Amino acid sequence: MLKVCCQPRSIKAVVLAAGYATRLYPLTLNIPKPLLHITRDKTVIDFIVAELEKIVGVEEIIVVTNHKFAGDFKVWAKKRRSKLSISVLDDGTHCNEDRLGAVGDISYAVKKKKIDSDFLVFAGDNLFDQGVGRFYEFATSRRPHASIGLFDIRSKKDACRFGVVTVDRRGKILSFEEKPAKPKSTLVATCLYFFPQETLKLLERYVSDQATSKDAPGNYIRWLLGATGVYGFTLKKGHWHDIGHFDSYKEVVSQFSKA
Numbered sequence: 263m264l265k266v267c268c269q270p271r272s273i274k275a276v277v278l279a280a281g282y283a284t285r286l287y288p289l290t291l292n293i294p295k296p297l298l299h300i301t302r303d304k305t306v307i308d309f310i311v312a313e314l315e316k317i318v319g320v321e322e323i324i325v326v327t328n329h330k331f332a333g334d335f336k337v338w339a340k341k342r343r344s345k346l347s348i349s350v351l352d353d354g355t356h357c358n359e360d361r362l363g364a365v366g367d368i369s370y371a372v373k374k375k376k377i378d379s380d381f382l383v384f385a386g387d388n389l390f391d392q393g394v395g396r397f398y399e400f401a402t403s404r405r406p407h408a409s410i411g412l413f414d415i416r417s418k419k420d421a422c423r424f425g426v427v428t429v430d431r432r433g434k435i436l437s438f439e440e441k442p443a444k445p446k447s448t449l450v451a452t453c454l455y456f457f458p459q460e461t462l463k464l465l466e467r468y469v470s471d472q473a474t475s476k477d478a479p480g481n482y483i484r485w486l487l488g489a490t491g492v493y494g495f496t497l498k499k500g501h502w503h504d505i506g507h508f509d510s511y512k513e514v515v516s517q518f519s520k521a
Contacts, residue, residue: 385453411454
């Protein structure tokens with residue numbers, strides 16, 4: 263069990279799983295991306311749960327999904343044996359065109375579950391096999407600011423496919439560019455976030471603004487950079503995979519089958 267350096271607070275973890283994964287069709291026509299198997303016994307979301315189980319203070323995992331796949335996640339949650347409470351939220355959307363967007367789903371979870379504490383956010387298609395606990399240690403030391411998990415992809419050519427950040431020596435994010443043609447660094451943003459309780463009002467302000475984008479979480483992070491500042495922690499252990507298309511899924515399955 264991972265021990266954090268300070269008195270642990272009770273926190274919740276939100277897993278974003280309301281997308282329709284159209285880039286993986288026909289594989290994801292009838293199965294949500296987080297429930298794709300990486301090994302015979304473990305799906306993408308199983309790896310996320312395994313990491314959360316190591317963190318002292320996490321008391322509940324909230325899976326936000328759409329109406330199409332809510333039943334699938336409820337079946338999974340019932341079968342999944344975990345010491346943590348797992349709940350499934352149906353955001354009421356039915357197709358890619360009426361989705362709430364990632365930030366919209368974060369806000370939906372906060373309101374529906376009446377979250378009034380620190381919380382972690384994971385994308386249901388980001389696979390982490392180590393390092394989340396260290397990220398949490400770092401993030402709690404930087405409160406009341408939000409923090410984001412980073413990964414050094416070690417190639418500027420590859421970095422241009424992601425959100426690219428630069429940081430100072432304490433990890434404070436200096437810049438955040440979405441898919442830049444000329445990346446300033448090889449540090450890319452993963453979809454792993456820590457939002458302390460103090461940021462809840464900021465989320466409400468962001469979502470209530472009709473001019474802001476509720477889709478990719480990076481939009482909210484860039485907004486927070488200007489509002490209060492954001493910190494980034496580089497995950498130096500284990501692997502991070504963003505399962506965005508069929509080739510990346512095949513690569514992950516192949517890699518884990520050799521482990």
